[in-house]
Amino acid sequence: MKIYSYVVDHDTGYAPNPDFGLCTLCRCKFRKSGERRKNIVELAKKGDWVLGTGGASKRSAGNGKLIYAMRVDKTPTREDYYRHFSKRRRDNEPPGNDFEKHKQFALISRHFYYFGARAIDVQKFNLEKNSRGFHYVDPADFCRFVEWLERTYKRGKRGEPCQPFDKPKASKRCGAQSREDRLCRSNC
Numbered sequence: 315m316k317i318y319s320y321v322v323d324h325d326t327g328y329a330p331n332p333d334f335g336l337c338t339l340c341r342c343k344f345r346k347s348g349e350r351r352k353n354i355v356e357l358a359k360k361g362d363w364v365l366g367t368g369g370a371s372k373r374s375a376g377n378g379k380l381i382y383a384m385r386v387d388k389t390p391t392r393e394d395y396y397r398h399f400s401k402r403r404r405d406n407e408p409p410g411n412d413f414e415k416h417k418q419f420a421l422i423s424r425h426f427y428y429f430g431a432r433a434i435d436v437q438k439f440n441l442e443k444n445s446r447g448f449h450y451v452d453p454a455d456f457c458r459f460v461e462w463l464e465r466t467y468k469r470g471k472r473g474e475p476c477q478p479f480d481k482p483k484a485s486k487r488c489g490a491q492s493r494e495d496r497l498c499r500s501n502c
Contacts, residue, residue, distance in 0.1 A: 315361050317451035318354045319441050322366040322381045324373035325430055327475035330382050332428035337384045340395055340420035354448050355419050362386045367442045368433050373477040375433030384423035395420035427463060432473030
């Protein structure tokens, strides 16, 4: 198991996307074609953890704060991800753009903690990445942290994004979920 930590410079609810009982990371932490160094969405495997900590930007939660933590359950290709989650694609993001021309992946989790604008202080756990890119968290620090997290908070979405954008919502009729989310649940 590897633990990746990075700074969420702008938390809009898009990447990570904590809606409908899943947390997904797609397009964020993407490596442009031609770069040699891989990024989280390319490296993470099932069972790994991804931690997003706050940045100094007004669109983030601030340094020393945890915006989200997710255990990776699935790593579909972007093509498969968008086939099952078409509504998670932004309207201005056409299919076949540069992100989809290269074999890229998405990360999907049912085991996640998303705090967003209600980010929690995690300075005592030594989890933060303070510059560009990502870093690996020491497993000893992480074990202490995840035991505390699971003891203190319930899984799931605990807050709204720091600076939300309009995104798909569940139907108001009886709180029903969209067809795509029912489909994903049967495929995950």
